[in-house]
Amino acid sequence: MPEGRIKLMQGNEACVEAAIIAGMEFFAGYPITPSTEIAELSAAKLPRIGGKFIQMEDEIGSISAVIGASLAGKKSMTATSGPGFSLKQEGIGYAIMAEVPCVIVNVQRGGPSTGMPTSPAQGDIMQARWGTHGDHSIIALYPSTVREIFDTTIRAFNLAEKYRTPVILLMDEVIGHMREKILVPNKNDIKIYNRKKPTSGPKDYRPYQVKEGDIVPQMASFGEGYRFHVTGLVHNEMGFPSNDNKVAQNLINRLINKIENNIEDIVEYEEYRLEDAEEIIVAYGVTARSAKSAIDILRDEGLKIGLFRPITIWPVAQRQLEEIAKKVNSILVVEMNMGQYALEIDRIAGKYTRVGKYGRVDGELVTPEEIVSFVREGKDCQAN
Amino acid sequence: MAYFELILSGSGGQGLILAGIILAEAALHDGKNVVQTQSYGPEARGGSSRAEVIISDSLINYPKVKKCDILLSLTKQACDKYINFLKPGGILIVDESIENKLEREDIKIYSIPILHTAANKLGKAMVANIVALGSIYQITKIVSKDALENAVLKRVPAGTEELNKKALEEGIELIKKYKDGLYGRVC
Numbered sequence: 001m002p003e004g005r006i007k008l009m010q011g012n013e014a015c016v017e018a019a020i021i022a023g024m025e026f027f028a029g030y031p032i033t034p035s036t037e038i039a040e041l042s043a044a045k046l047p048r049i050g051g052k053f054i055q056m057e058d059e060i061g062s063i064s065a066v067i068g069a070s071l072a073g074k075k076s077m078t079a080t081s082g083p084g085f086s087l088k089q090e091g092i093g094y095a096i097m098a099e100v101p102c103v104i105v106n107v108q109r110g111g112p113s114t115g116m117p118t119s120p121a122q123g124d125i126m127q128a129r130w131g132t133h134g135d136h137s138i139i140a141l142y143p144s145t146v147r148e149i150f151d152t153t154i155r156a157f158n159l160a161e162k163y164r165t166p167v168i169l170l171m172d173e174v175i176g177h178m179r180e181k182i183l184v185p186n187k188n189d190i191k192i193y194n195r196k197k198p199t200s201g202p203k204d205y206r207p208y209q210v211k212e213g214d215i216v217p218q219m220a221s222f223g224e225g226y227r228f229h230v231t232g233l234v235h236n237e238m239g240f241p242s243n244d245n246k247v248a249q250n251l252i253n254r255l256i257n258k259i260e261n262n263i264e265d266i267v268e269y270e271e272y273r274l275e276d277a278e279e280i281i282v283a284y285g286v287t288a289r290s291a292k293s294a295i296d297i298l299r300d301e302g303l304k305i306g307l308f309r310p311i312t313i314w315p316v317a318q319r320q321l322e323e324i325a326k327k328v329n330s331i332l333v334v335e336m337n338m339g340q341y342a343l344e345i346d347r348i349a350g351k352y353t354r355v356g357k358y359g360r361v362d363g364e365l366v367t368p369e370e371i372v373s374f375v376r377e378g379k380d381c382q383a384n
Numbered sequence: 385m386a387y388f389e390l391i392l393s394g395s396g397g398q399g400l401i402l403a404g405i406i407l408a409e410a411a412l413h414d415g416k417n418v419v420q421t422q423s424y425g426p427e428a429r430g431g432s433s434r435a436e437v438i439i440s441d442s443l444i445n446y447p448k449v450k451k452c453d454i455l456l457s458l459t460k461q462a463c464d465k466y467i468n469f470l471k472p473g474g475i476l477i478v479d480e481s482i483e484n485k486l487e488r489e490d491i492k493i494y495s496i497p498i499l500h501t502a503a504n505k506l507g508k509a510m511v512a513n514i515v516a517l518g519s520i521y522q523i524t525k526i527v528s529k530d531a532l533e534n535a536v537l538k539r540v541p542a543g544t545e546e547l548n549k550k551a552l553e554e555g556i557e558l559i560k561k562y563k564d565g566l567y568g569r570v571c
Contacts, residue, residue, distance in 0.1 A: 008409045008418065118424060178447055179405060179420040181412055286447065293445040368446050 006183050011176040012037035012079075014150040015105060015169070016045060017184075019077050022157035023192060024103075025051040026076040028065035030058050030084060033117045034173040035107035038079035059084040063091030067100045071230060073221025075157055079105035082124055083114050085131065092166050093132035094232045096255065099208070099216060101160035101195060103153070105169045107176040110363050119363030120173040122285060122336035126343075128168045129314050135252055137259035139266055140168035140314040142284045146180035152311065158193035159266060163258055164216040170313060172286040172336075174365060195219045202226045208251075209237040215258055259315060268311040269320060273299060277306030279375070280324055282345050283334040284310050286365060291334055293368035298375055305375070316344055325349030332356045332375065334366055388439045388526055389449040392516070393466050394458030396424060396433040399513035404435030406517060406535045411439040413531040419447045432462050439526060454524060456516055458499060460484070477519055494523065496558045502551065511551040514540075518555020 009017070015038055019027075027042035043053040052069070056062040059080060066076040080088060085106045095102055110116030111123050124131075128140040139159050143152040149171065156167040198205050198218045207228035208217050220226030229239035234248045242248070259266065270288075273295055274280070283291040288309040298305045308324060310317055325331060331349050333342035333356070342357035349355050358374050360366050390407070392400040401422045408420035417440045424433045436449040451471045457463035460482045470476060472490040480497040487493070496519060502512035514536060521532050533552060540548045 006412065008405070008412050008420070174421060174447060177422060179408055179418075180444075180447075181417060289445040289447060365446070365448055367450065369450075 006181060008179050009146055009150075009182045010037065010179045011146045011149045011171065012107065013041055014146050014182060015079070015153045015171070015176075016041040018150040018153035019103070019157065020045060020049065020051075021187065021190060021192075022154040023075040023194070024077050024157065025049075025074040026053075026066065026069035027051070027078065028054045028056050028062040028069070028076070029078045029080065030056055030062050032081045032084050034109055034176050035079040035081050035084075035105060035171075037176070038105060038107070042077075042079075059087035060090060063088040063095075063102075063104070066102045066104075067091060067095050067098070070095075070100045070102050071098075071222050073223070075101070075103075075161070077103040077105065077157075079107065081107050081109045081117075082111040082121075082127075085124060085127060089127075089132040092168075093134060093136070095166040096132065096136045096138070097134075097232045098230045099164040099219075099255070100166070100230075101157075101164050101219075102166050103156045103160055103169060104166055105153075105171060107171045107173060109173050110361070116363045118173070120286065120336060120365060121361065121363065122170075122172065122287065123340070123361070124170060125313065125335070125337065125340040128170055135256065137256045138168060138314050139163065139165060139259060139312070140170055141268075142170045142311060142313040144172075144175065144285050144288045144309065144311075146175065146178060147182045148311070149175065150182060150185075154190060154192070155268070158191065161193045161195045162215065163262070163266075164195065164219060165255075165259065168314075170285070174286045197221075198226060206237045207239045208235060210254070215262065263315050263318070266312055266315060267317045267320070269317050270307075270309040270311060272307035272309065274306035274308065274324070277304050278329045279303065279305040280328050280331045281305065281307050281334055281371070281375075282310070282321075282331055282341070283307065284313055284341070287334050287336055290366050290368045291371060294371035294375070297368065297372050303375070313341070316348065318348055321345065321348045322352070325352035328353055330354040330356060332358060334358045334371055336360055336366060386441055388454075388524075389452040390437045390439075390454040390456070390520070390526075391434055391449055391452045391466055391469055392437070392456045392513075393432065393434040393462035394456075395462070396431045398433070398458055399510060400433055400456075400458070400516075401435045402539060403513040403517050404437050406514075406532070406539050407437050407520070407527065408439075409538065410527040410531040410535040411437070413535065414528050416441065417444050419444045421447055421449075432459070432465060434462065434466065454520060454526075456520060457482070458512065458516070475523060477516070477523070494519070494559065494562060496562060498555070498558070501554050501558065505554060506547065506551055508547060508551075511544075511548060514548050514551035515555040515558070518552040518557075519559050520555075521552075522556040522559035 029039040031039040069076040110121040143149045160167040233241040339357040346355040408418045411418040503509040
């Protein structure tokens with residue numbers, strides 16, 4: 001891809017370009033609107049750089065192939081939308097348990113079920129957090145411009161490698177399909193993180209042991225002479241199944257804490273006109289774009305209002321939100337669902353300030369004008 | 385020009401989304417901010433299709449068109465569906481072949497033979513989208529002609545460059561002649 005120049009690029013295209021720069025060598029998928037272009041472009045581009053694209057028989061096959069490729073040492077990605085994201089949950093849980101780095105893109109559409117294939121929605125916020133069963137933590141990122149899709153995709157790969165965990169990239173249909181100006185960065189300016197390979201030889205390799213100074217176990221690639229066992233069962237440091245209560249407690253703690261103890265490294269957010277704000281809007285993805293316009297209009301009317309936009313949607317920016325909540329009169333969460341992230345914001349901020357919500361689920365974007373009139377009327381809650 | 389919104393509408397397969405992309409690339413080349421989006425149903429062909437382009441000197445937040453300055457409609461279905469998106473004082477460019485056109489008192493209407501020109505004069509129905517771009521250019525000058533021509537040539541299949549250049553010129557001619565009263569009428 002030509003570097004350092006301005007280009008008109010589609011969101012889904014930016015995702016693929018960035019994935020390749022991040023080091024993606026493998027993509028397996030079962031194409032679905034509105035994510036199809038990601039599979040299509042991966043199919044076109046990966047073979048040219050010596051990578052592999054496979055269209056699998058279904059979504060479970062896709063996520064399983066991605067996990068296998070990653071264990072073989074290749075950075076891997078799959079892309080889907082709500083209906084496919086539901087099916088991939090089994091594999092996502094496996095990747096969490098077996099600590100396999102991979103990126104799962106979910107370009108959301110209206111739901112539940114097959115919903116509205118070509119319409120935008122932000123209904124998979126909680127599914128990204130809790131879609132797979134069992135206690136776990138997760139990293140999910142949520143870009144709001146085409147340029148940010150580019151940066152966030154690279155970051156998704158880096159975080160997956162650094163924390164040996166699946167990373168969910170949540171996208172809006174509108175931004176996935178939208179074309180927008182992007183300045184393609186120079187490769188030299190982009191930071192790429194690769195998983196830590198074993199420092200010990202194959203004989204001394206303990207595949208799930210965390211060495212002093214490391215965040216996660218060092219990861220050998222299959223085919224390099226290291227033999228180890230991979231399972232979705234609770235396992236010991238050798239990777240073999242265990243029913244020992246202590247082993248189970250330590251493993252689950254470690255899997256959760258490697259993310260929860262590094263929130264400051266993982267969390268990314270934007271603050272817009274927040275300096276003297278007394279009222280706050282929390283919004284993400286395309287809805288945050290509308291919120292920015294609404295804030296500009298309301299500021300002109302004299303209202304001290306600002307935006308907190310999470311880019312890392314999970315884990316949540318708890319510390320930052322608490323600090324904000326202590327200072328402001330109210331927080332309004334605007335999202336294209338019936339109040340999923342509002343639940344989380346209320347959990348964090350509800351004890352310090354009033355938390356309201358505004359949602360829309362009819363397949364159309366929340367407009368700046370809607371937000372403006374909702375704020376002017378001073379209501380706390382509405383879901384259309 | 386601070387903020388300019390266009391809708392290009394017709395039926396799926398008429399190349400209107402490509403026309404939107406070409407216009408957006410031309411605007412980008414001219415140094416503008418631009419966002420191009422589309423709406424379509426689940427079908428690959430047929431059904432109504434609309435491409436939206438916003439061109440602005442400043443940052444574009446909300447990415448969809450709210451009220452447009454220009455509406456292009458190549459089918460009656462699309463024209464009926466989107467005519468109310470036009471701002472008062474906006475411009476409707478509608479294919480001459482459409483019967484029983486809706487009318488509004490507060491807009492300017494160009495009824496021109498885009499589809500006929502592509503199919504009969506140029507011999508390729510598929511260049512109707514490029515003809516339409518020529519007409520939009522001539523009416524609005526929203527992008528520079530150089531930028532538009534470059535954007536067209538970058539996006540069309542190899543071997544069709546001359547045909548598409550001619551299509552652009554024919555679109556421009558449709559509006560030039562329109563002023564002479566050769567086609568349709570201005571409301």
